[in-house]
Amino acid sequence: MKGFDREKLQAFFAGHTDDDLVSWPNEVKMMDQFGLTCSEADELIMTSGFLPARYQRNRQMISTEQQLKLFKSQVAVVGCGGLGGYVIEELARLGVGHLRVIDPDVFTEHNLNRQLLATFDNLGASKVAAAIKRVQQINPAVCVDPRQVAIGLDNGVELLKGMDTVVDAIDNISGRLELAQLCSQLDITLVHGSVGGWFGQAGCIRPKQTTMHKLYPNPTADKGIESTFGTPSFTPALVGSLQSAAVCKILLAPGRLLDEGILAVDLLQMQFDNIPV
Amino acid sequence: MIKITVKLFASFQLGRFDRDIREYPSATTVGDVVRDLQIPAAEVGILLLNFVHVDLQRQLADGDSLSIFPLVGGG
Numbered sequence: 001m002k003g004f005d006r007e008k009l010q011a012f013f014a015g016h017t018d019d020d021l022v023s024w025p026n027e028v029k030m031m032d033q034f035g036l037t038c039s040e041a042d043e044l045i046m047t048s049g050f051l052p053a054r055y056q057r058n059r060q061m062i063s064t065e066q067q068l069k070l071f072k073s074q075v076a077v078v079g080c081g082g083l084g085g086y087v088i089e090e091l092a093r094l095g096v097g098h099l100r101v102i103d104p105d106v107f108t109e110h111n112l113n114r115q116l117l118a119t120f121d122n123l124g125a126s127k128v129a130a131a132i133k134r135v136q137q138i139n140p141a142v143c144v145d146p147r148q149v150a151i152g153l154d155n156g157v158e159l160l161k162g163m164d165t166v167v168d169a170i171d172n173i174s175g176r177l178e179l180a181q182l183c184s185q186l187d188i189t190l191v192h193g194s195v196g197g198w199f200g201q202a203g204c205i206r207p208k209q210t211t212m213h214k215l216y217p218n219p220t221a222d223k224g225i226e227s228t229f230g231t232p233s234f235t236p237a238l239v240g241s242l243q244s245a246a247v248c249k250i251l252l253a254p255g256r257l258l259d260e261g262i263l264a265v266d267l268l269q270m271q272f273d274n275i276p277v
Numbered sequence: 278m279i280k281i282t283v284k285l286f287a288s289f290q291l292g293r294f295d296r297d298i299r300e301y302p303s304a305t306t307v308g309d310v311v312r313d314l315q316i317p318a319a320e321v322g323i324l325l326l327n328f329v330h331v332d333l334q335r336q337l338a339d340g341d342s343l344s345i346f347p348l349v350g351g352g
Contacts, residue, residue, distance in 0.1 A: 082352055169352045171350070172350060194349045194350050194352065195351045195352070196288075196347075196351045197287075197288060215348075216348060216350070217321070218319055218321070218348070221319050224320070224322065224347060224351065225287065225288045225349055226349065226351030229288065236352075264287070266286065266287055276328055277330075
């Protein structure tokens, strides 16, 4: 953090807060006056006991202390397509401060039916670059660390080391099995999600749990029902949201974590089943 | 003959059923039921026998409840 006058900062808060909230125009003033980035301003506001006003609708669920914890958290989102787009959007709006986004692909036309980050303007552009752009528009305090690579056993340790949790938003089964192996090795809880057609599943996989091998027992299959059914807009939105809620709970530890089962979602019959693992 | 309650999930219900009580000869395996339902083995994901994970080779007993889920792998 840059050196500056703490007394001046306290005086600034005294004149630019409403209850304990700092509005966006005042945060911009603070950034200008003290030469701060948005991320630095957010941190100073919260460590001083105030809250950036854009988080005020979080606060009945998330205290300022917890909001600061989210801000200091690091989450890797592996895959920035259907699931990953929604997860990145929701974690950024929630206020998770550091997102490492990993995806080797660029947007193509068939992504437009469901992928939040896909737009006509960025067809042909990298998915991780679109993630940076989107997060900048919705929460500029969030640091996005883009990695335009396919994750595998060769590079996975370097990509995931130090993360508080990892989100599985990949689109192939072999990648998911490798991701589970990497997270187990690094002692990181993995938030699994997958979709196909009207159907999806989500759950948390603690290190050493063998859940992924139970979900995908056939090592030769790399695709599931999604290769037959495709995927509409709402299935990844739902499953991605289940994953975002799981990340929030892993980081802040309230409520019950979905780690003793996988939630299987059937939007055709509107049936939700908790499968024991 | 043995009676098995078979529950199908997600796309496996399409053109089949969601829950059915079916009769099979004794010594029938999970794989035999999957073949009988014309489900390609490569598409099978989770198999639960009385809420416990099993594989296709597991032999069934009278009164068992078998749940069959497809692979869901999209992102």
